[in-house]
Amino acid sequence: MGKSRWLKGLGVVLSLALLAGCSGQSKEAKAPGQAGDEILIGANFELSGDVATYGTSSLNSAMLYFDEVNAKGGINGKKIKVIKYDNKSDKAESLSVVTRLVTQDKVSAVIGPVTSGNTLSVVSFADDKKVPVITPTATNPDVTVDPKTGKVHEYVFRTCFLDSFQGKAAAEFALKKGAKNAVILVSQADEYSKGLGKFFKEAFTAGGGVIVSEEAFDKNDNDYRAILTKVKGKNPDVIYLPAYYEAVGKIVKQARGLGITATFVGSDGWDSPKLVEVAGKDNLNNCFFTNHYTPEDPDPAVQAFVKAYKEKYGQVPDALDALAYDGARLLVDAIQRAGSAEPEKIKEALAATKDFPAVTGTFTLNENHDPVKDIVIVELKEGVQTVNAKIKAQ
The missing domain is CATH 3.40.50.2300 (Response regulator)
Known part of the structure; x- marks a missing residue:
């Protein structure tokens, strides 16, 4: 083989190798929350420790709704995949869990934690990494508004009323x-x-x-x-x-x-x-x-939820169950309205929520990302x- 032909052949080989390398990178560089035909959602709940009953029932309720959505074909043709971890009812572990969900699992959004203390440990991280976090039940005002600066946590939302x-x-x-x-x-x-x-x-x-x-x-x-x-x-x-x-x-x-x-x-x-x-x-x-609610409320939406929960878990759902169910519904609704599983677009859709027909009462999220709703x-x-x-x- 002559020198010019050898160099030309080498150039073709290098070009093919480069193209192959680029193709491999594009497959690995998935957008957050996307895994083929699935939408990745993180669950950060207290499944052991001091308030394990809260975290366990809240996860059950969220899964109840996510399963209902998947049974109907998912969101815009994509099934929901929930990646769930136990934060052990601990603040440091709650931060560790959300870090793993966002940086390793690349979820679109996170639901949980349950308690105010555990949720407060993750809010700054959510803002820094620009991934929405919905807490169904953390009622401390500081969860959505930084008490030192007065600024709203842009990526943090809730479905419960405030303390x-x-x-x-x-x-x-x-x-x-x-x-x-x-x-x-x-x-x-x-x-x-x-x-x-x-x-x-x-x-x-x-x-x-x-x-x-x-x-x-x-x-x-x-x-x-x-x-x-x-x-x-x-x-x-x-x-x-x-x-x-x-x-x-x-x-x-x-x-x-x-x-x-x-x-x-x-x-x-x-x-x-x-x-x-x-x-x-x-x-x-x-x-x-x-x-936040009572299972005795005759509202058809409440009774449908109570019936579905009892059929699956064998007990009457409490308020945390209802709030977690609403949190899952709110997240799915935001993804549908956004038409995307991109965290930024989900965040924008969440912030624009108005007259949302929740089990715990119809609400609009105010400028602080808090629902305006009645109390029982x-x-x-x-x-x-x-x-x-x-x-x-x-």
Whole structure:
């Protein structure tokens, strides 16, 4: 072979190799959220640890809806693939999970975590990486708005009402029941609990009530009788206890055992079947809590959800179940409206959500990415939830 022919042949080989290399790179460089005929969605839930019942039921509800969508052909012909991890009810692990979902799994969006503390650990990452995060149930105001800068977290959204509304609603309810004074009991290491205590105090005192004591407890304790003995000495009309079901159950049970008959008012963190198991149904009489929905609502959308959930999981869905179902529905709706699984377009569609027909009540997302919606006051009678009142969105 002559030199010129050899060089020409080498050039052809190098060109083919270069083309092959480019072709290989294009296959690997998939857009986030795309995997062939699938749309990748991340799930970051508390499947073990302190609030495992919340995370597990929330994931079940989200999967219920995603499965319904896939059974009907998916989103614009693409099936949803959910990549799910356990954040172990831990802030650091919640951040680790979202990091993995976004940087390794290349999801289009993430649903979860459940609690405010765990969600707060991921919001800055969501903004930095420009991937939408929808929390169904994190109610702390700081989740969607940075308290230091006042700026909205551009990529963070939720389907639940805020603690500011929830705390105020609880205070107004207590005052309407004739309470003149109150004790506030909060979990000392929990942003959710402390935030609600603050909002309750502001509204209760503004309405003429007096806070006679504020106490902080360790949610990991088993014996709360020392704090409750102090509370009993204050003889309050109302004890405001914004916390999660495990600690709430123990506190209410021990309070009744000490002869404390005051009305307990709590928050949506009470809503778990475990509460009755821990506290005992008789001890929960004269107890109320703010919540997002009730399965007794005759609305056809609510009853269809309750029926589907019971058929699949064998129990009545609580408020967190309904909120997670709504979170999944909101995400799918945004992808459909965006006509794309690109994170940026999903984010834009989420921000434009108006009059969304959720199971927990029709809502519009405001400029802070928070839903404007009503709140339910739930009363416990022998451990059974009943609707005591509804308070309109503010």
